[in-house]
Amino acid sequence: MISPLHRRDAVLVATLCVMVAAIAIRAPVFLSAASLDTLITDGGILAMMALVQMLALVTGGIDLSIAASMALVGMVTALVSRAHPELPVALTVAIALALGLVLGAINGVLIAAVRMPPIVVTLGTMSLYRGAVFLVSGGAWVNAHEFGPGYLAFPTARTLGLTHIVWIAAIVILAGHVLLNHARAGRELYALGGNRSAARYVGIDESRALMRVYCLTGAISGLAGYLWVARYAVAYTETALGFELQTVAACVIGGVSVAGGKGRVLGCLLGAAFLVILLNSLPMIDVSPFWQMAISGAAILAAVIVNSRDEARRGKVILQRPGAAKEAA
Amino acid sequence: MPTPPAETPVLALEGIKKQFDGVKALDGVELQLPAGQVVALVGENGAGKSTAVKIMTGIHRPDAGRILIRGAPVELHRASDAWRHGIAAVHQETVMFDELSVAENIFAGHLIRNRIGLVDWSGMRRRATEVLRSLDSDLDADAPVRTLSVAQKHMVEIARALSHDSRVLIMDEPTAALSAHEIDELFVIVRRLAARGTAILFISHKFDEIFAIADRYTVFRDGSCVGAGPIAEVTQGELVSLMVGRPITELFPKAQVAIGEPVLEVTGLWSDDVEDISFTLHRGEVLGFYGLVGAGRTELMEALFGLRPVTRGEVRLHREPLAVRSPRGAIDRGMVYVPEDRQRHGAILALSVADNVTLPSLSRLSRLFLDEAAERAMTRQIVERLAVKCAGPRQRVADLSGGNQQKVVIGKWLATRPQILILDEPTKGIDVGSKAAVHGLISELVQDGLSVLLVSSELPELLGVADRVVVMSRGRVVRVLARAELDARDIVTAATGSTPAGALP
Numbered sequence: 135m136i137s138p139l140h141r142r143d144a145v146l147v148a149t150l151c152v153m154v155a156a157i158a159i160r161a162p163v164f165l166s167a168a169s170l171d172t173l174i175t176d177g178g179i180l181a182m183m184a185l186v187q188m189l190a191l192v193t194g195g196i197d198l199s200i201a202a203s204m205a206l207v208g209m210v211t212a213l214v215s216r217a218h219p220e221l222p223v224a225l226t227v228a229i230a231l232a233l234g235l236v237l238g239a240i241n242g243v244l245i246a247a248v249r250m251p252p253i254v255v256t257l258g259t260m261s262l263y264r265g266a267v268f269l270v271s272g273g274a275w276v277n278a279h280e281f282g283p284g285y286l287a288f289p290t291a292r293t294l295g296l297t298h299i300v301w302i303a304a305i306v307i308l309a310g311h312v313l314l315n316h317a318r319a320g321r322e323l324y325a326l327g328g329n330r331s332a333a334r335y336v337g338i339d340e341s342r343a344l345m346r347v348y349c350l351t352g353a354i355s356g357l358a359g360y361l362w363v364a365r366y367a368v369a370y371t372e373t374a375l376g377f378e379l380q381t382v383a384a385c386v387i388g389g390v391s392v393a394g395g396k397g398r399v400l401g402c403l404l405g406a407a408f409l410v411i412l413l414n415s416l417p418m419i420d421v422s423p424f425w426q427m428a429i430s431g432a433a434i435l436a437a438v439i440v441n442s443r444d445e446a447r448r449g450k451v452i453l454q455r456p457g458a459a460k461e462a463a
Numbered sequence: 464m465p466t467p468p469a470e471t472p473v474l475a476l477e478g479i480k481k482q483f484d485g486v487k488a489l490d491g492v493e494l495q496l497p498a499g500q501v502v503a504l505v506g507e508n509g510a511g512k513s514t515a516v517k518i519m520t521g522i523h524r525p526d527a528g529r530i531l532i533r534g535a536p537v538e539l540h541r542a543s544d545a546w547r548h549g550i551a552a553v554h555q556e557t558v559m560f561d562e563l564s565v566a567e568n569i570f571a572g573h574l575i576r577n578r579i580g581l582v583d584w585s586g587m588r589r590r591a592t593e594v595l596r597s598l599d600s601d602l603d604a605d606a607p608v609r610t611l612s613v614a615q616k617h618m619v620e621i622a623r624a625l626s627h628d629s630r631v632l633i634m635d636e637p638t639a640a641l642s643a644h645e646i647d648e649l650f651v652i653v654r655r656l657a658a659r660g661t662a663i664l665f666i667s668h669k670f671d672e673i674f675a676i677a678d679r680y681t682v683f684r685d686g687s688c689v690g691a692g693p694i695a696e697v698t699q700g701e702l703v704s705l706m707v708g709r710p711i712t713e714l715f716p717k718a719q720v721a722i723g724e725p726v727l728e729v730t731g732l733w734s735d736d737v738e739d740i741s742f743t744l745h746r747g748e749v750l751g752f753y754g755l756v757g758a759g760r761t762e763l764m765e766a767l768f769g770l771r772p773v774t775r776g777e778v779r780l781h782r783e784p785l786a787v788r789s790p791r792g793a794i795d796r797g798m799v800y801v802p803e804d805r806q807r808h809g810a811i812l813a814l815s816v817a818d819n820v821t822l823p824s825l826s827r828l829s830r831l832f833l834d835e836a837a838e839r840a841m842t843r844q845i846v847e848r849l850a851v852k853c854a855g856p857r858q859r860v861a862d863l864s865g866g867n868q869q870k871v872v873i874g875k876w877l878a879t880r881p882q883i884l885i886l887d888e889p890t891k892g893i894d895v896g897s898k899a900a901v902h903g904l905i906s907e908l909v910q911d912g913l914s915v916l917l918v919s920s921e922l923p924e925l926l927g928v929a930d931r932v933v934v935m936s937r938g939r940v941v942r943v944l945a946r947a948e949l950d951a952r953d954i955v956t957a958a959t960g961s962t963p964a965g966a967l968p
Binding site: 312316317318321322324325328329331332333334335336337338339391395396 | 768770789790791792793794795800802807808809810811812813814818821822823825826828829831832833835875
């Protein structure tokens, strides 16, 4: 499955270069070390969450609850940290993963066992989990001075000049790459999204595969929730609000098919890079917040159009053959 | 050549030719539909009946030949052109909008509108009711179509045809899903329409129906018309001979393989849509399954493969009881199923040839990670063995031809090293070259000691490849014929379940 740079990747890379150059001319500060550091840390979280979103998309599903899971897990770990400031970081990470896993398992059961459509299930749990943030916190914020020192320090501490957030994201992305390209379970996800019925005929256990996917998106969301809260040093009900759509957007820009069966790690990373550069640079070149939204929206639409044209070209070949097969029968 | 009826037919096809991807579907077809007559169109699956229907209804355009309406040539570019010329079709599987009402379905595509261009609901309801009453139907025009029985849906389709003032009504196996009583009701309507002067083309595999309803017959074989005339001047035996009478020369290679011990024994098996099935498959044997559409062959295979629950009966593999509850279980025991619908159940089009081939064998190819060298080797072996024409193992299956897609699907199952291979219409819709390759492969496999269950609707294929043929009808086994007694007419007669073989001339 590892393929050389595809045509659309090349286009995306070229677009990124032009974009960075244009921004750098208008605002040279964009290329400063501090700015790039912010960019790569923000980009790390987006890229790793886009990757888990891609797992769901590849199976033909979607997980809209990831941002709400991040907020809920972030809040719970923040409350725990406030109550037990000396809690070791390892335990915080364990709590984040475990709680995220539980939230993901709720999605998984509804999707894989109760057989409800992923978009409906995760739309429901998105509200549910977001509401739960309010319930556990009473609507109050957990502010910077209330956290245990380890809690805030670890994710933003640096190894070899990069924040731990970036390293954790890199590990998650690498693991995702191995899963999708070098493990049986990953191959089965593509099969499932490519043709559910054929996957069933070759003996793939659909329920088990879907359960795994949503547990995994949940667990990684939990981890990301902790990282997010620690990075901004505040936990509140609106943490990461709307972030789930950014992950979907990054995937779509990177050529992941929302219909399932198609998506590569490299594309996903480029999509995340594109989106994070766009979102971080527009304020620097004094684009008003309204135009920021409009421009990022336009970029997403452009990517979707490029994708669907690509699909349509393929589609012609696919559609002709079965028709022909039927006629000749 | 058909003898032309006295007056100009309402609709006629002259020398119609049509190819799909180099496969000849129609090769100079002639067909005439006179006013007020019911013409029965018979022919094997693949004889070109459905393609002819699609050409008459404007879905396909012919490569050559003419379509004449009352003697004047017309061009049908799209379905609405056919409607405009008064040609309507009722399909085997009804084409309906389940969530819409009866009236909306009848007027789909030409909703009645009032002066300001909005839908005239009351007018449409009234017209729909009129049309239904003219068919002696008391269907409620407001009823949602999803609540209707198949027979009632047919009624709606016929009403749709009438709402266009159709002069030609094409009925493509309209009785396939109907009960005996419903068929009688349908025939009453067909006769009434014919009496009004409508020309009717009636496509059916069932001879009792054909002789009950038709005035004339036309037989297609291999995309041409091989006989036509008044139904009164032909016998069932003659029709069957015309249908299957292709030269024996193009028969398929049959390897002489010694039949071994029983491999699969099925006793009194019941499942959804199949009843009391018993048969035995031996080592090195090709056991053919013949039957009409809906005879339960595919359903039986799906039950054996764990896709449908077995409610009663016993299956033994190498004398050991075999309880298969999922495809995984069947695959693990060495039984694999190549389904009929490659697009839906077989190939995963978006994935590469290699990914498709290795998919069912991944458990063998992976521990913690996939063994990519073994994957490549497996793919190379299958691609070479089946002579799959592809640019390389990384090419997407969507970009292969139908025949090569089929080879990939068969190949992925062979890669699991099965003992029993179930092939469901393996050569349906693939070109002649690929067909021969599939047949050659079947021979090779049985020589290697595999056993094959071959579901096919193509008689020459079964006669050529199978050692024995199980004939099914309405979910049951009606006959089992040994190779020595294989006879096309016997098989068709048993499958149509009309007259016993002895009654044929």
